[in-house]
Amino acid sequence: MVMNKINLFITEANGNLSNKRTLILNAIKKAEEYTFPKLKIDWDIDIVITNRVYEFVIPEDGVGGRSYASDFILISINEDKITENILAETLVHELCHAARWGKNDEWMNTxxxxxxxxxxxxxxxxxxxxxxxxxxxxxxxxxxxxxxxxxxxxxxxxxxxxxxxxxxxxxxxxxxxxxxxxxxxxxxxxxxxxxxxxxxxxxxxxxxxxxxxxxxxx
Known part of the structure; x- marks a missing residue:
């Protein structure tokens, strides 16, 4: 699903996460509207949202995120705990990483x-x-x-x-x-x-x- 510059992929095979689609879409919209103008992101970013990767989910918050490149972010959620605001907050954090890498390509060495x-x-x-x-x-x-x-x-x-x-x-x-x-x-x-x-x-x-x-x- 394309939302302006965000290409959203929800892992919902066999109905997985289908009941969280509206929450996810609303969170994406909040994060995109806040982040893209402030950080002047003018390229597409792929975001995958899943409940299939648990190792970096913060138990108390029900969410975790990883930015792998300027145009690829993975978000994992616990669908029993996640809220729209908390997901939006996590997305803002990860989009900032993506924006930095899009404008500054130096590696994190130390x-x-x-x-x-x-x-x-x-x-x-x-x-x-x-x-x-x-x-x-x-x-x-x-x-x-x-x-x-x-x-x-x-x-x-x-x-x-x-x-x-x-x-x-x-x-x-x-x-x-x-x-x-x-x-x-x-x-x-x-x-x-x-x-x-x-x-x-x-x-x-x-x-x-x-x-x-x-x-x-x-």
Whole structure:
């Protein structure tokens, strides 16, 4: 199904997800109307929505997303938990990744690169929901993490910023006895927030900035 620049594919063989079609279409519309003008996306993006891939779904939010390229996003949902607003929020996050890759083709090589990439998408997501009552647990946890907690995360990770062989799953998702869940997102969000304050840019102006330029400005 084509919706302006989004080519939507819902995995609904044998009626799978058919009962969520209206919810999905409404969420896509909200995300597209918010993201495309702000980030000046002028190319087509394929989005696959399924309930068949569970490994990156956040249990509390009922959704998870992965952007594989500037024009391909995979979203997996738990149809018993997903809401229209939460799905739209996730789509905004992933569309920001796609937009950045469409305008800045540098690879995420180091932990610092990964944190900035996720920090940009998370900050953009936070702007989308800032006046909304319903937000993902993921986002609330990242944005509301205390300065003390963030300082502990920074002290634990600062020596790894230039590493290319870092433990992505632990740092960005699961955490461990020294790192809380979503630590990489929290630190990335904080770095991006400080960069925007220092540069005077909005997230729409800064989302495609080079990793080296962000690092140099801190």
């Amino acid at each position: 932990l610092f690169d990964g944190m900035i990439s996720e920090g940009i998408a998370t900050y953009f997501e936070s702007e989308f929901v800032k006046d909304k009552a319903e937000k993902q647990l993921f986002l609330k946890t990242v944005v509301e993490r205390s300065n003390e907690e963030n300082e502990k995360v920074y002290e634990e990770l600062k020596g790894q910023f230039k590493n290319e062989g870092y433990d992505y799953q632990t740092i960005f998702f699961n955490g461990n006895d020294k790192l809380p869940r979503w630590s990489g997102y929290s630190l990335g969000y904080l770095i991006v927030k400080k960069y925007l304050e220092k540069s005077g840019k909005t997230i729409e102006e800064a989302f495609a900035d080079k990793y080296a330029d962000i690092e140099a400005a801190l």
